[in-house]
Amino acid sequence: MGDFDNNGVLDISDIDGLMIQVAGGENLTDYDLIKDAMVNTEDIGGWGNSLAGTWIGDANLDGELSSSDMVDVFQAGKYELDVEAGRAAGDWNGGQRFGSGDLVAAFTDGGHELGSTAGVPAVPEPSCEILLGIGILGIFRLHTRR
Numbered sequence: 001m002g003d004f005d006n007n008g009v010l011d012i013s014d015i016d017g018l019m020i021q022v023a024g025g026e027n028l029t030d031y032d033l034i035k036d037a038m039v040n041t042e043d044i045g046g047w048g049n050s051l052a053g054t055w056i057g058d059a060n061l062d063g064e065l066s067s068s069d070m071v072d073v074f075q076a077g078k079y080e081l082d083v084e085a086g087r088a089a090g091d092w093n094g095g096q097r098f099g100s101g102d103l104v105a106a107f108t109d110g111g112h113e114l115g116s117t118a119g120v121p122a123v124p125e126p127s128c129e130i131l132l133g134i135g136i137l138g139i140f141r142l143h144t145r146r
């Protein structure tokens, strides 16, 4: 289920196909993943969350919503433009356009809170070094005062 082009993998072409169906409004049974006789944004969410095991906003479908997805979609250059966009170009809620509604859909889905840890280089925490620096400076001042 969800492998609409029957190539054996759940990939961008499947979710793009689903979103074209959502935009088309034909409500084809094959695409109705959450069975309510409607093919809509809930089915898009269902495809990602239940089938592909990922989040709305995971543009490159690596299973996490991370800054690389944001880089990808903004590099595609379709934000707020009236041009056709697929999953990889930022259309995450259907409608074939990439706009603020897609970003809202992604953040509402909650993936950004959970999925951005693996594969992202750890950011060094500057706070400890700053505190240590202030501490050393303080000791130095005490010494020079004597």
Ligand SMILES: [Ca+2]
Pocket: 003, 004, 005, 006, 007, 008, 009, 010, 011, 013, 014
């Ligand atoms: Ca497929």
Ligand SMILES: [Ca+2]
Pocket: 032, 033, 034, 035, 036, 037, 038, 039, 040, 042, 043
């Ligand atoms: Ca449905």
Ligand SMILES: [Ca+2]
Pocket: 057, 058, 059, 060, 061, 062, 063, 064, 065, 066, 068, 069
């Ligand atoms: Ca991703």
